[in-house]
Amino acid sequence: MPDQPRARTAWHTATIVEKLAETPHAVRLTLAAPTWPGSEPGTHLDVRLTAPDGYQASRSYSVASSTPAGNVVLAIDELPDGEVSPFLVQDARPGDQLEIHGPLGSYFTWLPGRSDRPVQLIAGGSGVVPLYAIALAHDAAGDPAHLQLLYSVxxxxxxxxxxxxxxxxxxxFGLDLVYTREAPHDWPDPIGRLTRETLAARTIPASQRPHIYVCGSTGFVETITPWLVDLGHSATDVLTERFGGL
Ligand SMILES: Cc1cc2nc3c(=O)[nH]c(=O)nc-3n(C[C@H](O)[C@H](O)[C@H](O)COP(=O)(O)OP(=O)(O)OC[C@H]3O[C@@H](n4cnc5c(N)ncnc54)[C@H](O)[C@@H]3O)c2cc1C
Structure with missing residues (x-):
């Protein structure tokens, strides 16, 4: 008898049940996808849109949270000249249907109880989405490993x-924000892009052998990752997720 197709590789029909403003340029979409199998923190899925004339476009989005056979939460930042994100941010409405495929990207997951080493999360912009999923799972499990998020925004x-x-x-769980353009009044730290010095001063040192997760635009990830290796971290301890762009 042939193997049954595995549910996790299927396309699932999803209905938008809630759309909230996440930031001035991003939305949080809650999808109801009854056949979704659930996902491990850090993974992503593909969203496929089909136009009335049959034209299809798909893009990857990290899962902010999901429940087996239930709701899937995504957070989508609009790229003004993009094809898919302006539709999801501007035009998509509760009740609309789309398709999702996944979960994908098991290389970028963190699971409670696997290691007692500390965890350093490093995000640029919307790259925080899978790292937020990891922080949520860490909290829900009451995992004793120390998690630190350095978030450049x-x-x-x-x-x-x-x-x-x-x-x-x-x-x-520690949250450390780096503002690149504008900071709250009386913010004590300099405003500007993450530097090698900031990274050295505000992340868990290599001597503590943290597991490191870096996520953001391709340029962000490719800037940060060599600095981490320069700072003494083993390349095998640094997991990366590139969202695209420069
Ligand atoms: C594994 C993975 C997970 C992702 N998770 C998320 C997520 O949770 N939230 C989210 O908002 N996005 C996420 N993305 C990015 C997303 O897949 C799309 O690339 C993004 O929404 C742009 O799609 P678009 O069709 O609007 O733009 P496109 O039409 O594909 O591109 C328009 C222009 O923008 C550039 N561009 C494409 N992607 C980016 C980018 N990320 N940053 C800067 N410029 C870019 C392109 O080079 C092109 O010039 C993820 C990407 C990957 C690979």
């Missing part, structure tokens, strides 16, 4: 999951 208004990340901070 243009302005305070553009912080994804701002309230949720603030609520997660505590003895085992």
């Amino acid at each position: 243009r302005t305070p208004a553009e912080v994804f999951f701002a309230d949720e990340l603030a609520a997660l901070t505590g003895p085992t």
